[in-house]
Amino acid sequence: MPQQNNLSGSSSAGSDPSVFFLSGIPGLEAMHQWISIPFCSMFTMALLGNCTLLYVIMTEPSLHKPMYYFLAMLTVIDLVLSTTIMPKTLSIFWFNFREISFNACLVQMFFLHSFFHVESGVLVAMAFDRYVAICHPLRYTTILTNSLIVKIGLVALARAVFIRIPLLVFLSRLPFCRSHVIAHCYCEHMAVVKLACANTRFNDIYGLFVTLFIVGLDLIFITLSYVKILRTVLSLASKEEQLKAFNTCVSHLCAILMVYTPVVLTSIIHRFGHLVAPHIHILMASFYFVFPPMMNPIVYGVKTKEIFNRVRLLFRGKNF
Template sequence: MQETPLCLRVGTFHTFSMSDSNRTDSTNPSTFILLGIPGLEMAHVWISIPFCTMYIIAILGNFTILFIVKTEPSLHEPMYYFLCMLAVTDLILCTSILPKTLSIFWFNSREIDFNACLTQLYFLHCFLVTESGIFVAMAFDRYVAICDPLRHSTILTNSVVSKTGLAMVVRGGILVLPYLLLARIWPYCRTNIIPNTHCEHMAVVKLACADIRISRYYGLFVVFCVIGVDVFFITVSYTQILRVIFSLPTKNARLKTFGTCGSHLCVILAFYVSALFSSLTYRFGDNVAQHFHVLMSNVYLLMPPTLNPIIYGARTKEIRRRLLHLFNHKGT
């Protein structure tokens, strides 16, 4: 594929202006240029500090969850298997964007190959959809455990849990595949500069010199279909759960039962509120500053992987006990 005038090679990166980005060429770029956070270039090194800290916490926290569940036989239950799926998904999500983001902040390494950009786009959105599906599976697990506890072990067998996890990944892969196919066929003849730290779907297709309404509409369809359908099933599950909880005879019993759902509710709120806000602001917030869009996009992708292991570690008694045991054992 012929290289456009704006496709800069490694080692020959030069300062460019937005006027340069308005040049037109008849071919697609072989690379894209990620600007990082437009307008805050001078603060990139300082912004990298909280980003890097969150990434380290996410890596350590999620690997700790995986290690604890693997080594503790008493945690080999559906709830913790789903938690492990969530941890793996979070690790893939933050790793798909953070290394490149930090290389932009630290080394001004802004180039990304066209195919690598689309691969990042695919993995990013695929596992966002997958994470939403895992929340639905976890809500169903809590529903069965509280509303029909005697059948919990027969309904949610290891086979059912593994098939559910696989189905969530396949669903994400199929729903996001049109993102990839459409992004690949659009002609990018105006510019190859992406005002973002990573290759997000709308940030990429907005560069196309074509009518991209089908990409916009399909993107909205996926957002509202996934969030709408998944939130509906989660709401139904928790409506039944709360009905059972409020029917319990004592306050202590109600609090103890609700405590088994508290962690799940916290991570659900953190994920869906930030997802909806980020998506709608990006599509309809034309009056919002560009750097705010980019910061919100990064925070939305980093916050759940960082908070999820902390929330589950702090609020789940079994994980907290095992974690304290590990630290005490090392201390002796």
């Protein structure tokens, strides 16, 4: 097992400010290979599940509808998030390859945070899609046109990119004269900021503002959509109609819980960090980037009849 990248190499990193070292999971280094088993399994399932789901949506004409276009966006985002973090994390667990350049660290940080915000925007779009489908079914195709869907996707991407650029520009200009060991499996923003030997108040305040602004605003829009959906569903005549209408939202609600619940838990851990062991925080943060990408294809595959039937026939080697 290579030893040149162990934590004792932090002194050599001090002579080269462009080189950092990822610690992995502090305190659990001896268990890295065992910990890699569930993470590798989830990562493999996430890749297979999302690639299969994306292929099915692209190749099946009956799935070329707004709901599935948004699902395809979510699938691409999950692939980006999981592949941004897991290859490097597994290389630490398996081969002790801890070294990472500062530029690569910034790139990883940019993709992780930006695409999380894109995912949040897509979840809002999916809530809007369910709102239109249930509350204005006769106008569904006229409201959610292909051009509007493309615009929504571009706006979600542009919002995430431009709101993150100032944070990364400021971070790239900070001096790092302390230890170059990042106490994490990947380049988590606050873990890197803690290594700077300068005033980082801008990063702290701006980072908190971005999280509250994007996540808070998106959750408000999602909540408003579901309040209107609930009112419409409850106004339907029969219980069967109510159940059928609400059932179309179950997959999306599961996706919302899987995306936002870890964010809330991580924020609580940051606030009360002294009460939680560092390895618990790092495990949860890493778990977040691989568990939802693994579960989303399963949830949508099971709960969406059209996708379930198509995937079943695909693996049986049949065609429509």
